[in-house]
Amino acid sequence: EITAEYPAGVIGTTEENLLAAAEGEKMEWGTLYPDFGKTAEEExxxxxxxxxxxxxxxxxxxxxxxxxxxxxxxxxxxxxxxKPMNWKCRNCGFIYEGIEPPQNCPACQHPQSYYELLAENY
Structure with a gap:
């Protein structure tokens, strides 16, 4: 029989949410999964x-x-x-070089929040 529950937490500011997420991950890798592994080994x-x-x-x-x-x-x-970086619009793929991406993509007009640093990991 498997019984478990996991607390959902509270929605806070972006900083609070990221800190809570990091702490949650720390608990998972430091306690939760090692305990699961120990139980599995014992069983x-x-x-x-x-x-x-x-x-x-x-x-x-x-x-x-x-x-x-x-x-x-x-x-x-x-x-x-x-320093200048290559920023990629996640909507259309437009690449912009600069210290920060434009407020709106010049190709598709999506907001700055659609940009991420270009990762050439292929």
Missing amino acids: GFPNIANSFKNIAKVESQHEKRYRKLLENVKENKVFKRD
Whole structure:
């Protein structure tokens, strides 16, 4: 029998939400999944225990990402960098080079919030 519940939390400011998310991920990789793995191991499921150990590694990366996003929000660097970067509109794919993306995409007119740093990871 599996019994579990997970608290949903409260919606706060962006900074509060990112901090809560980071702390949640920390709890998951530091306590939750290791405990699940220990239980699986004790109950004779080594493959499942190994999966939980690997999921904990994923959750650790999630925590790092949320903390970096929080840092960017606090330092007003979500849509601004210290040097020119390539920014990609997630709606149409337009690439803009600059310290920050335009308020509206010159190609599709979507707002700045549609921009992300271009990741050439292919």
